Amino acid sequence: MDKARRIAVQALVRQEESGFANLVLNAVLEHQSLPARDKAFVSALFYGVTERLLTLDWCLSRCLTRPLQKLDPQVRAILRSGLYQARYMQVPQAVAVNESVELCRALKKSSASGLVNAVLRKAVRQEVADGRFDSEAQRLSVMYSVSLPVMQLLQNEYPQDCESILKAFFETPQVALRCNTLKTTPQALAETLAQEGVETQPGWLEGSLLAKFSGSPAATEAFRQGLYHVQGLASQLAACCVQAQPGETVLDLCAAPGGKTLTMAQCMENTGTLYSCDAVASRLPLIEKAAQRAGLANVTVRENDASVYREEFAGADRILCDVPCSGLGIIAKKPDIRYKSLEGVEQLHQLQAKILATASRYLKKGGRLVYSTCTIDPRENQQIVRAFLAETPGFQLVQPPFVPQGARLEEGMMTLLPGQSGPDGFFIAIMEKL
Numbered sequence: 001m002d003k004a005r006r007i008a009v010q011a012l013v014r015q016e017e018s019g020f021a022n023l024v025l026n027a028v029l030e031h032q033s034l035p036a037r038d039k040a041f042v043s044a045l046f047y048g049v050t051e052r053l054l055t056l057d058w059c060l061s062r063c064l065t066r067p068l069q070k071l072d073p074q075v076r077a078i079l080r081s082g083l084y085q086a087r088y089m090q091v092p093q094a095v096a097v098n099e100s101v102e103l104c105r106a107l108k109k110s111s112a113s114g115l116v117n118a119v120l121r122k123a124v125r126q127e128v129a130d131g132r133f134d135s136e137a138q139r140l141s142v143m144y145s146v147s148l149p150v151m152q153l154l155q156n157e158y159p160q161d162c163e164s165i166l167k168a169f170f171e172t173p174q175v176a177l178r179c180n181t182l183k184t185t186p187q188a189l190a191e192t193l194a195q196e197g198v199e200t201q202p203g204w205l206e207g208s209l210l211a212k213f214s215g216s217p218a219a220t221e222a223f224r225q226g227l228y229h230v231q232g233l234a235s236q237l238a239a240c241c242v243q244a245q246p247g248e249t250v251l252d253l254c255a256a257p258g259g260k261t262l263t264m265a266q267c268m269e270n271t272g273t274l275y276s277c278d279a280v281a282s283r284l285p286l287i288e289k290a291a292q293r294a295g296l297a298n299v300t301v302r303e304n305d306a307s308v309y310r311e312e313f314a315g316a317d318r319i320l321c322d323v324p325c326s327g328l329g330i331i332a333k334k335p336d337i338r339y340k341s342l343e344g345v346e347q348l349h350q351l352q353a354k355i356l357a358t359a360s361r362y363l364k365k366g367g368r369l370v371y372s373t374c375t376i377d378p379r380e381n382q383q384i385v386r387a388f389l390a391e392t393p394g395f396q397l398v399q400p401p402f403v404p405q406g407a408r409l410e411e412g413m414m415t416l417l418p419g420q421s422g423p424d425g426f427f428i429a430i431m432e433k434l
Helices: 001-015 021-030 038-050 055-061 073-088 093-106 110-125 136-144 148-157 161-169 186-195 234-240 259-267 281-294 334-338 345-362 382-391
Strands: 173-177 199-202 206-214 229-230 249-252 273-278 299-303 315-322 363-373 395-400 408-410 413-416 426-433
Touching: 001 021, 001 038, 001 073, 001 093, 021 038, 038 055, 038 073, 038 161, 038 334, 055 073, 055 334, 073 093, 073 110, 093 110, 110 273, 136 148, 136 161, 136 199, 136 206, 173 186, 173 234, 173 249, 173 259, 186 199, 186 206, 186 249, 229 259, 234 299, 234 315, 234 363, 249 259, 259 273, 259 315, 273 281, 273 382, 281 299, 315 345, 345 363, 382 395, 382 426
Parallel strands: 249 273, 249 315, 273 299, 315 363
Antiparallel strands: 173 206, 173 229, 199 206, 363 426, 395 426, 408 413, 413 426
């Protein structure tokens, strides 16, 4: 595990410099030859430190005579990784401390070995419950390792559910699969995956499975044959709310990496035309490869800025706007989001409103428009939809075709909170043009 610990520390240093956690880790592991067990250890340690960063830093800072940020980046990463192992992994305290000291020497930071040894031995005894904080928001921010702005938003909007949401952010979501109904059935897919050693159970949405993989979900023969794609249940629900029908013209305006496109195209029974669009050209091959693997011939991929009108798309039967958002509903999957400052959110709100307004111009009379996000910030959800309806005559909200247990309905708009209707927070509003 010595090499695994060193790689995890190097990845943490690189991430602190710049980059999203998943991209940094993938890039680091890609160039390393490690047994599967060691790769799993690196991932658990790297993501664990990222997830608990504010808690770890609070404990460490109480044991330092100078600011943590003034330390050498590698020493800082060694301290964080060592403390995480001792507090949250099944690593004995003495082992975590000793291995961290050895890592200092291996990375040519021997001068810091005494500091690392002393600080870790004290830090493992620190408890947030014993600390003094300026406010309850600050205490919860440290305890649950989310930025103060995110913490305050949750307190303001969900005062009764705030801590249950925060606890859900630490849950490890099961991998949700969408069965390709053009090639198989959920039951047959479950049997096929069982033969490959993958345990499954039905999800709460028809056509879905929850699976436990020992490796990558993309490494099975069933995946290579296009029998399923990986897609969160809430995301599947948003696509299903479009209720795309065979022979129709459907738009997926913010489509990459393509999960919702595949789900809708399969609902269309591989007929009609589904325009799958994204503004980032480099992401389009992801959609094309996924559609090809699934055997879909009704998907047309386009580079397109969803906020700018395009005459080619006029007359659509159904439209999905899964708009760019703050991502506050999927913190359990993307720990980087925990530390958002929420600065510049007004510009994001303006973009969301513009995409929705532009999309509405494409829709034919009697058509359906679904607006969705993976955030639980009402400013990006209910407020955007209400403003749109107030400014755009001829549209009305309609009830969702399926409401999972624990979901909330407000004027027909549906919110899924983390920990109450699944691991993901999501918002879905369905509108029809009169």
